[in-house]
Amino acid sequence: MKCSLQAIRHDRDSFEALAYLHEQTRECFWDEVEIDMEATSWFDADMCAAIGALLYNLGENLNTVKLVNLPPSVEKILSKNGFLSHYGRVKIPDRWGTTISYQRFDVKDDRYFSGYIEGEFIQRSEMPTMSPRLLKKFRESIFEIFSNAVWHSRTKLGIFSCGQFFPSRSRLDFTVADLGVGIRQNVQDHVGSDLSPEEAIDWATKGNNTTKHGDVPGGLGLKLLCEFIDLNGGCLRIASDAGYWCRENGKTTLARLSHPFPGTVASVEINTADQNSYMLASELNAKDIF
Amino acid sequence: MNSVRISVFEVVGSPLCVASNDGQRVYERLAAAIQEGRSAVLSFHNVDTLTSAFLNAAIGQLYGKFSENDIRSLVQVEDMAPDDLVLVKRVVDTAKQYFKDPPRFDEVIRETMEDQDDGV
Numbered sequence: 454m455k456c457s458l459q460a461i462r463h464d465r466d467s468f469e470a471l472a473y474l475h476e477q478t479r480e481c482f483w484d485e486v487e488i489d490m491e492a493t494s495w496f497d498a499d500m501c502a503a504i505g506a507l508l509y510n511l512g513e514n515l516n517t518v519k520l521v522n523l524p525p526s527v528e529k530i531l532s533k534n535g536f537l538s539h540y541g542r543v544k545i546p547d548r549w550g551t552t553i554s555y556q557r558f559d560v561k562d563d564r565y566f567s568g569y570i571e572g573e574f575i576q577r578s579e580m581p582t583m584s585p586r587l588l589k590k591f592r593e594s595i596f597e598i599f600s601n602a603v604w605h606s607r608t609k610l611g612i613f614s615c616g617q618f619f620p621s622r623s624r625l626d627f628t629v630a631d632l633g634v635g636i637r638q639n640v641q642d643h644v645g646s647d648l649s650p651e652e653a654i655d656w657a658t659k660g661n662n663t664t665k666h667g668d669v670p671g672g673l674g675l676k677l678l679c680e681f682i683d684l685n686g687g688c689l690r691i692a693s694d695a696g697y698w699c700r701e702n703g704k705t706t707l708a709r710l711s712h713p714f715p716g717t718v719a720s721v722e723i724n725t726a727d728q729n730s731y732m733l734a735s736e737l738n739a740k741d742i743f
Numbered sequence: 744m745n746s747v748r749i750s751v752f753e754v755v756g757s758p759l760c761v762a763s764n765d766g767q768r769v770y771e772r773l774a775a776a777i778q779e780g781r782s783a784v785l786s787f788h789n790v791d792t793l794t795s796a797f798l799n800a801a802i803g804q805l806y807g808k809f810s811e812n813d814i815r816s817l818v819q820v821e822d823m824a825p826d827d828l829v830l831v832k833r834v835v836d837t838a839k840q841y842f843k844d845p846p847r848f849d850e851v852i853r854e855t856m857e858d859q860d861d862g863v
Binding site: 567739 | 757761762763791792793796797803804806807814815820821823825829830831833835841842
């Protein structure tokens with residue numbers, strides 16, 4: 454099986470391209486899957502999480518994956534973040550420290566994931582100087598995305614993550630992908646409503662909506678994340694099943710992908726130059742919590 | 744009756760309180776205290792990162808087992824940053840709603856869709 458890949462950015466077209474890649478290769482088993490990246494003129498490095506999930510899935514079906522004809526600039530960045538180490542290349546040093554390495558985690562690896570985030574964000578001098586509160590909010594956001602993937606994907610194939618810092622734009626991108634059931638299926642199974650894939654994502658991002666049943670309430674994580682993104686001037690994009698959802702500048706955009714992504718991708722972009730203090734209008738007294 | 748002091752940092756073993764499983768461990772200690780009618784002080788000293796997933800498990804699910812009055816009279820939180828207090832408050836409010844009024848998902852979905860139709 455041979456297929457090709459276009460430029461990959463954080464946009465709908467790129468999620469379409471990745472979903473199409475999955476569509477083309479979904480029946481492959483014991484095959485050699487060669488992905489020609491000659492036309493991949495740009496690759497937003499954090500999107501390695503999304504393509505990494507797809508390629509891992511191919512490996513699970515005992516396929517051999519080959520990435521060929523990578524433009525030098527793309528090969529360089531994907532070697533720096535360790536992604537190409539999974540496909541026969543050698544990791545090269547990240548001289549400017551702008552990459553956040555590509556990793557796969559098992560769903561029970563919360564603590565390992567925590568260590569990864571600490572190592573990548575807190576202990577690295579190359580990371581942008583963010584205000585302590587912004588850094589705290591950003592870490593919380595990433596953990597919310599990871600927790601969401603753990604809780605809702607029901608995946609056994611793990612959770613994939615990768616990030617990239619763009620100093621010139623004061624942007625930090627971080628993407629988490631899973632190969633789980635997807636938000637639409639989750640809503641259908643637990644809530645019993647047959648929403649479209651994009652409506653299901655939108656539903657999941659509203660406050661108090663949850664697919665969790667039983668003793669532990671839920672339904673706040675994505676809502677909190679959206680609120681932070683709106684304040685920060687960042688962006689949140691989610692692709693799940695054939696749904697695409699984007700929150701930017703306080704506006705939500707929904708779209709349908711031509712083909713489904715086999716799981717969920719959540720990609721968060723934060724404005725690292727944000728000087729908001731994130732202090733709250735009125736401080737709460739601890740005695741008023743319950 | 745003596746109150747019990749629960750150090751979240753000690754229970755979790757880390758300043759990162761992000762995993763639901765860790766929240767469950769905190770819940771078990773809190774629930775045991777409330778069950779016995781003992782006051783519990785939940786200290787977040789040295790904790791620097793919290794998620795709603797952790798807090799839902801640690802605190803939110805108390806409202807499924809105990810009354811609001813029992814929780815209010817027996818549980819206190821201490822050593823918490825103001826913005827973390829707000830997060831706890833939101834988790835608590837969500838939990839009260841979740842357990843008080845079993846989620847009327849169809850209605851919520853319909854309202855959500857109507858909002859979209861109205862361009863909200």
